[in-house]
Structures are given as structure tokens and as C-alpha cells.
Amino acid sequence: MDAKLVFFKSSGQRKDFSLANPVTLIGRGEDCDLRIPLADISRRHCEVRLEEGQLKVTDLGSANGTYVNNERVTSGPLKAGDRIVVGPVVFTLQVDGEPADIKPVKTRGQMAAEGGDRDAVVDLEADVMGAGEEFIDLDEADALAASAAAAGDEVDPISALEALAADSEEEEEKKD
16 A cells, blocks of 8 residues: 655645555654644644554544544544644545545635634635645754744744745755
């Protein structure tokens, strides 16, 4: 089974994270396989597990919950095309290339940040605002937030995450 979590940066760039291991831990902690250094995400937020040929998501007691297709879940099976929301980040599950056409989405919080209704249902066809990058340095994200707070600036977690992801991409390009 070739399973991936797919999301889009605000630039429209698609990012795929392979679920090659039997368990993929998602959170902001250093021990996570997919690290997202945002305050809305718990250190150990949720995990995606492959058991007996079936993918399953389990919330690990996160403060803000894990959502699958707009429903808060504690645990449950996943299928191709499911939307998994972890904090402000929306992933679409792609299994063996299905669904072939994945569209970017916005979370409620992202729509509220743009002046929309925070209680509106997730818009599954809109442009995306959320993004992240695997193995982003958590200390770097905390330092960015602290410096912005000290300067009296509001911290936009999505912009901070995208900036860290861009820095990470530049470092990888330099290595190649």
C-alpha cells in the first residue's frame, strides 16, 4: 500500500508525506515523525497506524482534537480521500494514487483569520492557507514566536510555519 498525507502551502505548492512506517506520529514534539511546530498542535497530537492492511487515525489526547471529514474523532478507520485536520493543517489521505485530483482546503480558523465566519464549515474547495514541513526545528519556531511577541507583533502561525518550511527547503537545495 502506498499511502501519503498531502497538503498544500499557501503558494499552492503540494507537499506529500509518505506513510511508509507502520506508525506515523504527528505533533509538535521532537520525537514526532511529522513535526508541526504550532501552539494549536499538541506535542503528541495523533498517530496514523497501518494495521492488517487498514489505515487508522488515533487522537492522543490532544487539546484541540483531531478531525476526519469535519468530525472530531478519538480513533477510527481512514480511507482514500479523507480530510484529516490537525490544528490549522489539513491533510488529504491519498492511497495508491487515489484520489488522483486533490484540492487544497481551508480550516475554520484560517477563514476566521481572513475575516470569515469561524464557525463556518470547512470549505473543501477553497484555496489553502495551511502548510507545514517535516522535521522543522521546534526551537527555531519557538524563537520566532518569542521574538515577534517581544516586538509586540501578532504571530501568524501559518506564516511562521511556511517561513520555516522555506528555510528548510533552501537548506536541502544547498545540500544537493
